[in-house]
Structures are given as structure tokens and as C-alpha cells.
Amino acid sequence: MQTNFSLAQLSNPDIRDANEILRTCVHCGFCNTTCPTYSLLGDELDGPRGRIYLIKEMLERSRPASETDVKHLDRCLSCLSCMTTCPSGVNYLHLVDHGRRHIEETYKRKIMDRLTRRLLGAVLPSKGLFRLAILFANISRVFGPILPRQFQKMLSLASYSHVRNKVLTPSIYEAFGAGKYRVGILTGCVQDSLDPSINHSTIRLLNRHGCDVVLLSGVNCCGAINLHLGQEEQAIKHIEANVQTWLASDNLKKLDAIIINMSGCGTTVKDYGHILRDDVKFGKLGAKVSALAVDISEFIHRIGIKDSQLTKKFRVAYQSPCSLQHGQRVLSEPITLLEACGFDVVLPKNGHICCGSAGTYNILEDEIAEELGTKKFRSLEDCSPDIIASGNLGCIMQLKNAGDGVKPFPIVHTVELLDWATGGPPPLSMNKNLGDLS
């Protein structure tokens, strides 16, 4: 596609990158069809092709973002389904993040919106603050109805937590038997607070497969939350801290991989190299971390999973998180692993369409999120599964919400099933269902 940037504009490396991305787009429109918001709303502006155009215009004209730009870019889930579809290879991820930065820099949001975003950007990535928020949520449920809608949403998210499992403390979790691999791990800021059992399962699974797991105290939020809110500065702060911590550990003793079990985070960590590309100090280091980063399913698939100890067949509807299938292009590994463990895996119709969780999306664009969540839940329900599995906590929560009061399928993380099959305890959230299933 033709672009109109001046030489002066192109001297800015960010604009140069954007220009290169825009030039690969040929405006074919394939992306619109697999975009969740376009298929719901039927408006060019709510599809990737329209958003690309909005960003192109903002950047070309160096004009501040308008209400229209903001409305339609905010509605983007960043599910990256468009990138899987795009035959021309447009890097929408980098372009939309650029667009969001531009919005944060040039647009003044309404006060409530601003407050919510700031709150989300500050609270979610911080384990301490988030746990406080959970506490607050539990106390303040009585006040819920009088709070603004987005706050109510935030609280309902926080109150999801079932802290039945202790949060993991930084340490080296040693392999059962001789350690063959040494891996770092990202436990995820939100995940660690909301559902630490997923991390327990992950570490058990890794230990069982000969991995020493290094959980470092300096590693916190991956930066995704701030990044997608357009809060670049805060994001970079988290990212640099993580890079530093992991590489320090790697220098001490080589890491074979950095394991991520929350795929939303995985997409971002795998992109550290790009995010820090112009950073003199961290540029190359970011790329090094990105190269080490793998999704837990990718890693287990690589090293080979142990034999399953399950005797009964369970039908698992597998929901492939967008960040995994589109962001990281990891689609078959979790399915292969589940099948290897003896699960009967079924895939829902329209598996490429987002469930609407998308980080903070279900708080900020709750109506669209809810509609997508319901659709996703229905398509999973149509598979008549015993269990629903996903590779991302966000999706799990979204599906639990959508399925609330409909049908109580156990909805678990893939690693919980892999852990269970290879000798671990059954997933916590399955306890009450197990009786019915077996």
C-alpha cells in the first residue's frame, strides 16, 4: 500500500518501522473476516484493515488521535487472529502497539477512563497491590452496585480468586531425580495472585520431567498489561527488570529455557527483542531472553512427555488462546500433548476467534467481551466435553464467567491436565466434578 511519510518523519525509527509494516499491507481485506470485532460489529473501522488505515492516517499526518481513532483501536483485542490470516505478512502487533502509544501521547481520555486505565496499569502488574485489591474486592462487594461499571468489572475479576493454594516463593525447585535441564519461569503477576495452583502444576510437571526450575524474585510482570494500555514507560520498566534478572541468573548458570505458562505473557516476552531493539543497554539482551522464552507446552513437547497414568478417557474441549495460536503460532503442541496423555481432544468451531478476555479488555470493553465470551462458551459446550482446557488464565476466567450458571464444566489450564496425567494431583477446580466424571 502506498504511504505518505516525509523524509523527516522517516528519520524517526519508529515511523520507519511503521512505514515498513504499512507497505506490506495490500488492503486485501482477508484479515477482517477473522477479526472478532469485525464479525460482531460489521464495521470496517472495527476490523484490522480499518484500524491499520486509522493508524496510517494518524502517523502520516502526525495528527493527534481523535475520538474515532481511540474508539476503534480500543476495541481491538490484540488477539492477532489477523496476523495468522494475513498472506502478506503484515506485523499488526507492532503497528497497533505503535498506534496505542500514539493515542496515549496525543489523546486526553475522559477522567473515569483515564483513572481506570491507570489503576489497571498500576494494580494488576503489582502482586502486592493486586492482592490488596482482592481483599478490597471481597470486602467491598456490598458496595459494588454503586460503583461505576468498569470498577464493578474489575472487582468481579479480583473476587474470582480462590487462594486455596499457597503462592510460590522464589527459590530453585529441583527436578525429581537427576536434573537434565535448568529453566527459568515466569509465574505471571495476575496468575500468581489469582490461581497459583497453575504454577504449582507447572513446576511439578517440569520437575517430573527432569527440570530444575529457577523462580527468581526479580522477575515480575512481563509488561504486557502496560504495553497494551499504551503505557510504554511502565512496560519498559518491568521488561528491563525481567531481562536483567534472568540474564544474571543465566550468567551464573546457563538456562535452557524460560518457561511461560500464561500465553498472553509469552507473546510479549517473545517480543522483548523487538520492544527493546533501540535500547542501547538492553537491545541485544532482550533478544536473548526472547530466544529463550517458550510456552510450557512447547517445551514439554520438545523434551517429550512421560507416559500417562490415567485409566479413564476424558473428553477435553481445547480452547486455544489467541496469544498462543496467533501470537506465538503454537497450535498443535498442546493438542498433541493432551492426546498423548490419553485425553480425547475436541476443538470448537471458530476456534480462531477470541473469547474476549484479552488482558484488560474484558474490563475496558466489557460488552463486546461478554458477547465473545458467550459465543466461545457455547461453541465449547457444543463439543459436549467433560473438561474444558486452555493455555491462558485470562481465557479460563473469561470462560468461567461466560459459563456461570449455564453448565459447570471444569475449566482448567492445560498444564493441570498434563500434571495430573503424569502423576500429579487432579486439578483443584475439578475436585467437585471428579465424582461425576469417574
Added chain:
Amino acid sequence: MEMPGPDPEIIGRRENIIKALQAFIPANSIIAEEEGLRPFECDGLTAYRELPLIVVLPENADQISRILNYCYQSGVKIVPRGAGTSLSGGALPLADAITLGLSKLNKIIEVDYENRCVVAEPGVTNLAITEAVEDCGYYYAPDPSSQIACTIGGNVAENSGGVHCLKYGLTTNNLLGLKMILMDGQTINLGGKHMDPGGYDLMGIVTGSEGLLGVITEVTVRILPKPPTARALLMGFNSSEAAGKCVASIIGAGIIPGGMEMMDRKAIHAAENFVNAGYPLDAEAILIVELDGPVEEVDYLTDKVSEISCMAGATFVRSSVNEEERLLFWAGRKAAFPAVGRISPDYYCMDGTIPRHRLPEVLKRIADAAVRYGLGVANVFHAGDGNLHPLILYDANKPGELESAEAFGAEILKLCVEVGGVLTGEHGVGVEKRDLMETMFTEVDLMQQQRIKCAFDPKQLLNPGKVFPKLHRCAELGRLHINGGEMRFPNLPRF
């Protein structure tokens, strides 16, 4: 490309028009601010752009009828738009016209297996129709390569083809009924679930009319039971000529494959880069031949076609071993156009059809012209039916390259006509080929075509500036010119 000059009077009334529309169209269906209009300024053909007056995205047929009636009464022009994937600028906006987007009408209304048809709103994508019925073993046959995105309403407007239309026909051959709204807001029904009704074939004339006759609000298409087996043969050749000969021999042997597609070296490389389908990268041309039917038939034909291809000098023959691989072979072909975006920032896609046996000559002359214009060209070819898609590679950011590409394109299309072919096989005339219409039609031909337009849209408010190089007023077209002078048949009895 010159478009009809905008009417300042309409542009001056813009605010009033918006207000009038707001009376019966929800606010979020009207786009009026410039930032929001900009993404609508072009369709799949980005070389031509124009900011629309207003964009309206109606939610149902009733709203469309009211919009059209309002525009008819107040003399406002309309440009209909489906998914905006046209490669001929069919949905190019006009500065003084409302762009009427049909993307919100995206529901499948009825699936009728007993009568083997689907009734759908115009904004449903081509692929979505197949997806709606495939679980029960059916599919919708026409499959334009953009089927993932293009809408059925747009398919009707353009009479879209696809890679399977050699055997299964174009949109017009798979259509049973239409509901459409005329420019004055009146709804008419054409056809239905039955075949070949009497009376003039209005549905036939509307199909492929490029949004100039009416706005389609409901489409009834035939669906077919899926063949039990489908197998794709991938073949590589040392030259396009050899591949072309192979095609002729296959058809000469009385075999009509489900699909028969050719790609040249550049297209092969671009597509392979996207899908990793296993295309032979050292081949000058590949053919994908799909055979379908009962497994016995497919086995039998696979042998026959393989034999023919070897005789024709294929250097590589591979048959898909499963459905996944078959789809993969096709995936590369279907994504070939946009995949070319990987090797060139812009491309200009041609769509001429030629008598198949002229292929070697046409390809040679295209290659020669490419050297002359200093531009690259990748060829994708519906080999079975002679529909050629040369993709001219250019860089719109380089001054003069678009103009070169346009001139090159015009030369290719004229060449197609010269060898007995036509300007456009399936992408439509739109704005892109409008000024070339006279290479194929006489003034008299074109005037008769425009009279059809006048019968449907006497005020000429629907999608003006497309298809016809010269606009005549309907009154002028209706005038009768009787040649006076000598009568050759004076014995005609009088009434």
C-alpha cells in the same frame, strides 16, 4: 482515472443529508467524520482513492430501502460496498455519494437441505456459506480466492468465479433467487427456490452488474453435496508453455477437473513463502489439478492425468495424500495475490481471459512488455478457463511507477482482447477497466448496456462512474434514431 466531477450542491447539503439519515438510521451506523471515512476511501484496489461523502452501514433491508428512497427523492448518489475486496475499484467512493456498506447484514437466513439451497444476507462471506453447511456434507461451489473475505452480495454484483468454476460454474450458474431494492426504495424478488422461471432473466442481468442496478438484500444459492473424494495433483514444469500444453491435453482427453490452476515462478515463490505447501521452487510453472468424485473415479482420473502430465513433460508430480495436504496445495494458490505483498509493496492485478491455446504467446508478450516497462510481473492463471491474472509488481511510493503499471496493465488487457479474449474474467470492470471498454465494445453496444441501467435506475444515482466510459443521460439514450432515406424492402406491408 477521471471520475464524474462531484456535485457541489450535494456536498453543500452534506449536513442536511446526515440529519435526514439520522431520523431513521442509528447513530453508530452513520460515519461522517473524516478520520472514520478515510478507511473507506478504497477497496482492494488501492491505486484509486476518494473520500466518500458519508458512510452508512445499515442493519437491515428496511433501512436500506429507506436510505435509497431518501436518496432517490433528494438526488443523492449511492455507492454500494460489500467487504471492499474488489480488485477493480467497484466500491471506489465518490466525493458526492453515500457509501452504503452492507457488512452488517451478515446473517444466514435459512439453510434448506431438502431443496439444496441457502438463503443469506448479502454481507455473509462466500466461505461462511460453505461453513454453514459443511457439517452436513454440502458446500457452495463458486470459490473466489478471496472467499474468506468477499461477501455473497459482492459475488453476485461481480459474478465472481473461482478456482472451481471450470466444472461448477460462476456465481450466475449457482444462483436461484435474489431480493433486491431498486434505487427508488422498492423491493423486488427475482427467482426463488425454483429454477428457470419464465419472463426476462432479470436475475441474470443483475448478476455481474457491479452495483449499478440495485442493492441486493437477500441471496438464494444452490448448495451441492460434497464429493466423497477430492484430490489435488501438484505438477511442476520447466516452462509455462509445457504446463499450458498439459492443460489442453487434459481437456482434450475429455476430463473436466474440479479445478486447474497455474502459477509461474514468482507467484510460486511468494505463495510458498506464506504457506509452505511444498511447491517445487525450481519449477518455472506449476499446475494444481483437482479431481473429485467417488474414490474409484478419482483414482482412475489421477492415473490418467498423471500420465498426461508426464507426456507433457512435467518434472514434478505429486498427489495430495490427505485432505490437509489438498487444502495446503490450495492455500498457497488462494493466498497468492496478497502473498505477492511479500515480494513487492504494491501489485496491480489484471484479469483478462484468453482462448487457452494463445497462452504461450500472451505470456511471452507480457514478459517482453515487463522488460519494456521495467516492472516485475507474477502470473497466476485459471488455466482451465483461460482466465489470466498477471500481477504487475510496482512501488506506489516511487513516482511514476503506478502510471507505468497502469499503462502496462492496459497493454495486457488490450492484448487479451486482441487474441480473442475479454478484459475481465471475474474481477469486474469497475473503474479500473472502464476506459478500456471501447476496445471490446462499440459505442452502440455500450449504449444498449446503458439503457439497461436506465431501466433500473433512471436517475443514474447508483454507483455512477463505474463500468461505462462515457455517461449518457437516460433521456438521450431512450431517443430513437430512425434512418430515413431509401427503403430496401418497400414491399413491407403497412399496418
Added chain:
Amino acid sequence: MSSVFEPKKIIDLEQIIGDALAQKIPLEILGAGSKRAVGQPMVTAQQVSLVSFSGITLYEPEELVLAARAGTPLMEIEKALDQFGQQLAFEPVNLGNMLGSKLAQTIGGIMATNFSGPRRIQAGAARDHLLGVEMVTGRGERIKTGGRVVKNVTGYDLCKLFVGSYGTLAVATDLTFKVLPASEKTRTILVAVEDEETAISAMKDSLNSPNNVSGAAFLSREISKRSKVSYVSSANASIAAIRIEGSAPSVEARCCALKKILIVYGDIQELHYHNSMQFWKEVGNVTPYVDKVGVVWRISAAPTNAIEIVRKISNNLAIEFYLDWGGGLIWLRVIEKRNDGGAVEIRDAIKGHGGHATLIRANEKIRSQVPVFQPQAEGVATLSQRLKSSFDPTGILNPGRMTYSPGPEHAN
């Protein structure tokens, strides 16, 4: 008194029409004239016959294309195609015998009336096979549309308007159409069925199976008795007939698959090559009504509605019928005498089902008293009239052949 012009060159034809236009002289346009008796009766002063526009002008078997002048006899084209194992896939029918005409129909007449045979359901109609036309309009102007290639969307598809226009828009001089390889094998499965409902189910199951059925008809016991194919006439039962065509291994396989589907509906017999050809000729050419007097209607409807439509009609009218196109085409003969040929009952029965009934065979008196073609909704009728005017503003080409106007005068 009317006389016949037989122009030999296009320029003559242009001149004739030009002159007729100047003098407002209505013309009857004819190929061979085999289907003259279809349509509203006309009062014309002059006939223009196209029989001199004859001969195949282009035939490239490997390109699957054939062009011929409008007056070329179908037989000549079929003979040429046969030499290369090709055919007109829409299976042109010959209604001559049924209409009481012995004339050999022309390709122009076939396209102008758009009658297609049993293979319509699989291969499309005549309309789907016409690629290009050169014609002279009622304005006396020579125009061309389409081309010689299958894939063509350049300009409006006037071929579609020409097909089925009964010579009311323009006079074709040259036609180009798509031809296809003829099948190596053809086979018909006959199922002795209980009644028409069973037949509809049997046909539906066959058409909904992936066996690429190219013919699906139902004949009552009474009608099947009239067949020259002894297997059919001696079956002494109502039959559903399913045809498959293609290469030998394919026909064999599909035949097996279909028999498995059809066995539940009744006893099965198979017709091979010649018998199969003969049978479908009878179905397409409406042979069962050749020796029977009475008005004949052709009703196009959604297959699932066929039975209900026929039942409704038979409540008020003595009729017989058979079905083609899997039930989508009803050939109906009115046994009792009615001044309107049963038009009221038949069109009433169709109402609400979205079908079309065309009066195909009736004497002039009946045809002048009822709309021969299904009356159209107002919007469509207005549009059709405007299209007619755009081609033929003074209404000199086959005036009134397609439009019913009550009253004694029909000229235009």
C-alpha cells in the same frame, strides 16, 4: 396476409428491422418455427425467418467452444459435437412432437426459449451455456455481448436477457456457447415406488447424496406405460428414475452407492446406454403427452412443494402429471376441457409457494384468454416492460408474445 423475409446477411436484417421500425410494422421472428405455438398469440404483418443464417462458424473442441449462426439446425451442431465426443450439456429438448410440429429446431430458437432437459439440475440451463450473442435489436442496431470465453464479466451479461426472451428484445444472428465432453457411460436406476411422495423422497435422497445425479424424474404408472422403453412400460408401477453419467469406473461406483440408498423405496431395475438415452429423451421432450389431447403446463417449483401444488390443483381439476428435476419441474396435462385451460386453479395452487406456471400447449383461443407466462409482481413487470422498451421501443419484435393484455387486441 403475411409474408416471410429470409435475410441472408446481417445488413439485410438490420435494414428490415430499420424499415419496420420506421413504419411501425410488427414482425414475427422465427427460427425454424418449431415452437411458434408457445406464447401469447400475436398479430404480425411480417415474418422474419433466420433459416438462412446457418452454419457452424467456429468449433474448437479443446477450448470447449462452438459458435454457430442462429438458424443452424440443432442436429447439425449435435453431429459436429458428436465427432469429438462432446455435447451441449444442458440437454436441449425437442418439444416439436408434443406441440405438433415436425420442423427441425434451430440453435437460435433453443436459446430464445431457454428450454433445458433433465440434465438441467446438474449441468445448468441453456442460459448457463450461452457465452456470446450478436444480435440486432428492435432499434435496428447491431450489438454484441459476451465473447467466446467461459469466464467473462465485461459489461452487462445481455446473453441472459436474450435467453428466454422469445425474440421480443432482439434478433440473434450469431451465438457462441460452451460445449462439454459427453459422458462415456450413462445408466439409469428405476425404482418402482408406491406413490409420488415416496418418489420425491427417493429423488431427494439421491440428489442429496454425493453421486452427482444428472436426472431425477417421477412417472406415474399410467404415464410410464406410454414409454417405448419396455422396462419402463412393462414395470406396471409408478417409477422414480435416477440417472448417472460419467466415466465407466465412476458410473459403476455411483450406481452401487445409489442402489444402496434406493433399495428401501422399492424394487430396482437398471437401464443401460440406449434404453437410458431413450427414456430421458421421452422425459425431456414431454413424449408422454404427444398422443394425448389437452392443455399442457410447465410448472417450475421448489422440489419440496411439488406434491402439494399438484394435489391442490387436482382437487379442482382433472389432470395428470409427471415430475422432472427431482420434483422441481412439473409437466402437467389438463384432461378436462376448460376455457382457460385450468389457469385459475393452477395459478391459485402455486400462490404462496413461489413457483411459476407456463402454458406450453393450448389452442390459440385459450392462449389469447389467459396469461401464458406466470403473471409477475408489479415491480418486476414494470422493469421487464422497461427492458423491452430499451431494446425495442416501438414494440415491433414479436409484440405481445410474452405479455398478456386482456381484450381482443394483442398487437403490442
